[in-house]
Amino acid sequence: MSDRHLELGVFAPTIGCAPSFGKNAFALVSSAEQRTEPTYDYNLRIAQLLDQSGLEIFFMAQRGGAGFGPARFWSYSLDSFTTAAGLAMATRNLQLISTVHTAFYHPGMVARIGATLDQISRGRWALNLVSGWAEQDFRMLDIPLLEHDKRYAQSTEFVEVLKKFWTEDWFDYAGEFFSISQGTCYPKPARPPLLYNAGSSPVGRDFAAQYCDWYFAGAQAPELLAEEVADVRSRAAKQGREVKVIIYLFVLCRDTEEAAHAEIEEIFAHAEFDSAREWLETLTGQTVGTVASTLGQGVSVEDMLRSVILGVGSGKLIGTPEQVAHALAQFHAAGADAVGLTFRHVEEELQDFIATVVPLLEREGVRRPRTLEADSLRASG
Numbered sequence: 188m189s190d191r192h193l194e195l196g197v198f199a200p201t202i203g204c205a206p207s208f209g210k211n212a213f214a215l216v217s218s219a220e221q222r223t224e225p226t227y228d229y230n231l232r233i234a235q236l237l238d239q240s241g242l243e244i245f246f247m248a249q250r251g252g253a254g255f256g257p258a259r260f261w262s263y264s265l266d267s268f269t270t271a272a273g274l275a276m277a278t279r280n281l282q283l284i285s286t287v288h289t290a291f292y293h294p295g296m297v298a299r300i301g302a303t304l305d306q307i308s309r310g311r312w313a314l315n316l317v318s319g320w321a322e323q324d325f326r327m328l329d330i331p332l333l334e335h336d337k338r339y340a341q342s343t344e345f346v347e348v349l350k351k352f353w354t355e356d357w358f359d360y361a362g363e364f365f366s367i368s369q370g371t372c373y374p375k376p377a378r379p380p381l382l383y384n385a386g387s388s389p390v391g392r393d394f395a396a397q398y399c400d401w402y403f404a405g406a407q408a409p410e411l412l413a414e415e416v417a418d419v420r421s422r423a424a425k426q427g428r429e430v431k432v433i434i435y436l437f438v439l440c441r442d443t444e445e446a447a448h449a450e451i452e453e454i455f456a457h458a459e460f461d462s463a464r465e466w467l468e469t470l471t472g473q474t475v476g477t478v479a480s481t482l483g484q485g486v487s488v489e490d491m492l493r494s495v496i497l498g499v500g501s502g503k504l505i506g507t508p509e510q511v512a513h514a515l516a517q518f519h520a521a522g523a524d525a526v527g528l529t530f531r532h533v534e535e536e537l538q539d540f541i542a543t544v545v546p547l548l549e550r551e552g553v554r555r556p557r558t559l560e561a562d563s564l565r566a567s568g
């Protein structure tokens with residue numbers, strides 16, 4: 188039994204498809220029914236459920252714009268700063284993680300937003316820094332999509348300036364992307380908020396190793412995760428730093444394995460292959476055929492698209508509660524410190540997950556047993 192505690196929560200359903208273009212879809216690129224709504228009220232219920240159940244993570248991506256393919260997949264997105272402010276008022280312990288595109292915001296303004304969220308959340312707010320990849324989003328805003336490594340050079344200046352606003356006064360900064368004269372920001376956060384990075388290219392890993400507290404790993408299987416974690420930890424060690432590792436996983440947990448697999452076939456029967464293809468080609472900047480051949484033997488275009496359709500390219504936990512708990516324990520053993528979960532029908536399946544899988548994880552020592560508000564109230568009579 189390890190004393191490392193696996194933090195759990197959701198990759199929140201704050202994003203989906205623009206409703207006028209068909210059915211909403213969040214974790215499945217499929218028109219199969221998904222009883223999940225990317226609205227504030229729905230996310231409020233999820234956040235409160237997590238908080239009351241003693242789970243830790245509420246991760247919000249930030250998308251929007253045209254989305255991908257005919258279904259306009261992920262074209263709908265709540266704003267992750269204002270959503271964090273609302274949820275901070277309605278929860279007590281949950282970590283709220285917003286996402287910022289470093290090319291779309293000024294770090295001085297984000298420093299002020301973050302310092303305010305630090306007060307509202309009483310230190311529970313964190314920030315995921317993304318450098319951007321969807322060309323159509325940049326085109327819409329008339330902001331140039333720089334070449335890949337140049338985007339990280341811009342993110343580097345962004346994070347340096349952001350940290351200075353949070354910790355220094357009257358600083359000057361002369362960069363290629365940002366110039367600051369006599370920079371100062373009040374309020375300042377009580378402690379600089381934790382920073383995340385979701386980008387797994389070599390330069391993305393170096394960025395996380397040098398500037399962030401958490402690295403969002405993309406590996407889909409425990410053995411690949413172990414390699415990715417070792418690489419990122421060694422990059423961080425060269426900087427004299429440590430980073431923690433978070434992953435996101437799609438869960439399809441049913442009473443029997445047969446029921447889970449039958450449902451997967453139903454999801455594939457309604458798959459939106461064109462939208463999945465566009466999502467993948469935009470993310471990688473290559474055709475799916477090229478990506479498949481780079482990955483080598485045994486990886487077909489069909490397999491890659493199916494992995495996007497079911498869980499949007501994440502790793503997958505499929506089967507009974509025992510099988511799901513066992514697979515999660517393997518990801519934990521491979522180096523994951525936290526997991527953001529996604530589901531087909533988020534609210535109802537998260538309730539089931541908390542009732543059936545979390546106790547197994549506690550029993551196996553993957554998670555510390557929870558001290559729930561309800562339990563302590565009961566104990567105090």
Ligand SMILES: Cc1cc2nc3c(=O)[nH]c(=O)nc-3n(C[C@H](O)[C@H](O)[C@H](O)COP(=O)(O)O)c2cc1C
Nearest residue numbers: 248249286317318319320385386387388391403435
């Ligand atoms: C868990 C996770 C969350 C992400 N969230 C966002 C997001 O909210 N918005 C966004 O534009 N990109 C998001 N990305 C994409 C990454 O930020 C990054 O641009 C992409 O992975 C390519 O980076 P790389 O070339 O360094 O791998 C996310 C990626 C992962 C793995």
